[in-house]
Amino acid sequence: MKLKLLAAVFLLLGLWTVQAATEFRFPMPEFESGYKHPAMSIPPASKTSPWVDLGLLAGALALSAWSVLRLRSRRYVFLIALVSLAYFGFYRKGCVCAVGSMQNILSAFFDPGYAVPLIVSAFFLIPLLFALYFGRVFCAAVCPLGAIQEMFAIFPVQLSSAVEAVLGLFAYAYLGLSVLAVYMGAGFLICRYDPFVGFFRQGASFNMFLAGGVLLLAGVFIARPYCRFLCPYGVLLRWASRFSKWHATITPAECIQCRLCETSCPYGAIVVPTPEDRPVDQRTGARRMGRLFLAAPFIIVIAAGAGYLSHEPLARLHPTVWLAERVAGEEQGRYEEKTIDGDAFRAGKRAATELYAEAHALKERFKYASACFGAFMGLVLCGKLIRLSIVRSNKDYVVDRGACLSCARCFAYCPVEKSHAAK
């Protein structure tokens, strides 16, 4: 019985292979001239081992921390930035990157089937850990996006703190939007709209070059606009750096309050000493704070509502929703031309109703996710207002650990530095 079964299986298998071999419309010829076909060229991937990238990242971070905290040398920081720009930017073409790795980590949480290699995790983690212990030394010299802007910061001007605070909110919005996009499966916005990667690859769309060029040119005066006002990973580093164990200080010893460093920081990261006579009465401040805390829930709810209302345009970030709207529009004759996407969909086996149902379900989820995004922005706004209302008293010129990019510019302005170095 078993033998018969086996025989049947073999017969079937044999028939199947014959079937497979005769599937081709034109059988392979049997050459009389003894012709042998050449081998296919299938070059392997990965020219660089990921461990080299990881080693260089850790090494550059350690050197950067060393240069900022021990050597206190802007020259070394600048040199490391040049090397990082050359390697992570132009050689690796910007695509092994801590900024973008955040999205891979998030993807792994939202979609258990998404596999993140250990290297990518390490790229996300290591700069954050360095920020927790040494400040934003990643931004200072290792990040190629930061480094290319640092090269362009030639005539930096200082922005008023109000402008800085408002523009800083954009980074939170970008962070929120990219988390939203990853959560909804709409792709990696940070990678898609990376403004400088086009220069690294020496090839990009016109709009990408335009955005990158505008940012770099603006960066001649407003130093590092992407880092300060857009970078979503920078937001995480900012949070981490606030609790850094060792952080760069303006002066190596005691501050003599000479005010020389006051204008040295292009990033608005130097906190001036609190004036002796406070401009606002403490009770007024406390009352304002109380009102802020009372208003906070309302601000958050309103912001969540605004997020909810904007779910329609946000949903279009998702390719399925976009395709469903396109297919429906083409069906109703709303578009002059048909797209490849619409044609490809109609050529496939899926029914349009199925696509619409999927898009509808996604839109329902977008309502909730957009409201969460709005609430997050409300929370950020409240946090910012509360932070601005807290009067911190400090006697000396100190760095704002969150905003400081550890660029080491201010060291040279400090007269104590010179006398300290002479000793």
Added chain:
Amino acid sequence: MEQESKFGRRDFIRVAATAAAAGAAWAAAHPSSGTTVWQLDPAKCLQCGRCSTTCVLNPSAVKCVHSFEICGYCDLCGGYLQPGAKARDSGAENELCPVGALKRTFVEEPFYQYTIDEELCVGCGKCVKGCAVFGNGSLYLQVKHDVCVGCNECSIARNCPANAFQRVPVRNSYLLKTRENGGKGHK
């Protein structure tokens, strides 16, 4: 000095944040999963032409490859000649490839060998379509990993109407059509 050695609130937050970040990174990682790269499945490919226009590189990292072992070595090649070409020769007016990247050499009567000049190929997929419609489908598109920069989010994958792009292990980074897999591109 005594003040410094105390474990304060900031120290606690720092240690907690270190643990949280490390935990998150560890939880997200699949230590067993190696590096992956982008590749396109020739069985799904519709030859829409977007590979040549939406890659971040110009010319695209997607090129036509030729599986010699499933080729019919036809004289009248749907991938090489324009539909309705006047003659079966290498005249530019007869060739389908817009950049002249597909080369034809005589093997023996009546067979010709077709090879791709990858320096010239832009990955438009015109020959792929011709070969798929008329021939064995031995011409097909693949991401060439000596060119591809390995973007985190592949720009072509995002624009592909057939969802033909996927991530594959770096050690096995091509989906090749062979005689064994019946020209399917995978097992």
